[in-house]
Amino acid sequence: MTGLPLAISLGDPAGIGPEIILRAYQQRKNGGQPFFVVGGFDVLHACANTCGVDCDIIAIADAREAVGAFDEGLPVLVGSDAAYTPGSPSEEGAALALHSLAETVRSVLLGQASGVVTAPVSKSQLGKVGFDYPGQTEFLAAVCGLAPEDAVMMLAGPTLRTVPITVHVALTEVPVLLSQELIEHKAMIVDAALKRDFGISAPRLAISGLNPHSGEDGQFGDEEARIIKPAIKALKAKDVNAFGPVPGDSLFTPLLRPSYDAALCMYHDQALIPIKALEFDQGVNVTLGLPIIRTSPDHGTAFDIAGTGKADACAMIAAIRMAGECAASRAHP
Structure with missing residues (x-):
C-alpha cells in the first residue's frame, strides 16, 4: 500500500456506480488502500438512502484530507x-x-492520488456533453499526452488476463486492422506493464490465432502465417x-491457462468472452501503458437495476484492490 489514496470517479450517477462505490467502502478490509470519490456528495447520500447502504459519507475539500478521513467514512x-x-440518465x-x-x-497527475479507479459511464450520454472519445481509455491516453494505440486495455481476474489487439471495431474490419507492427507494439506494452505494475519478472505471453484452428496451414486464412x-x-x-499462434478454441482451456500470464487476442470478443464467462464478478479493466494507474470494474452502468439495491460490488472491490497493488508495485519496484 502507498501513502497516497486512490481517486474514484463517480461514473454515470443514474447507473450503479454510486451504489457499488458505497458498498466497496462498506465491505472494505482493515488495512486496505484508502480511497476518495470525486464529486457527487448529494448523489451518494441519496443513493445510500435509496439502496439501503449503511455508510457514513464525509465531505472533504482537498484530496490530502482523504487518508485521515477514510476510517470515519x-x-x-x-x-x-x-x-x-x-x-x-440525464445530461446533468x-x-x-x-x-x-x-x-x-x-488528482493523480498532481501527485495527490496514487491511481484512478473509474466507475461505469454511458458513452452515448457523455457524447451529449461534448465527450469526443470512443471511451474512457482513449480519454485517459489523450490527457496523458499519448496516442490511443499506446493505451492498452487488459481484462484481469484472479486466474486470467486477456488483451484485445483490436478493440471496438466491426468484426469485418479486424483482418484489415491487424498488422505485425500492431501486435508487436501492444505486446511490448503488456510485457513492460506486467513487470512494472504486477511484479512479474519474466511475463509469458500467449498470442492467439485469428482464424479457426489458427488457419490450418492456410486453409482457413493466411493471417497467422503472414x-x-x-x-x-x-x-x-x-x-x-x-x-x-494458439487456436482461440483451445487458448482458454484449463490445461493451457496456467502456461501464460496474459493472452493477447486478435479481437474484442475473443478476449472478453472468456474473462466474463470465467471471472465476471471479479473482472477488472486495467489500462496498460499509461504513466498513471487506471482500473475499472469490467461491466457497464446497468441502468436497469440502478437504485434497486441489487448491484454487486465485487468487481469494483477487485478494481480498487488491483489499483492499490499496482500502485504498491510501482512504488517498490
Missing part, C-alpha cells in the same frame, strides 16, 4: 453534483460523470517470451 471531494435519478448526470473523471485524473507468426518471431528477438 467515505471521503468525497465536494464540488460538482447532480440529482440522483437511478435508471434515468453526464456532465457530473465527465467532471468527476477529469478531476480524478488531475502477420501473427512474424510478430511472435520479432517479439522473441526482443527477449519477449511470446508463443503461438
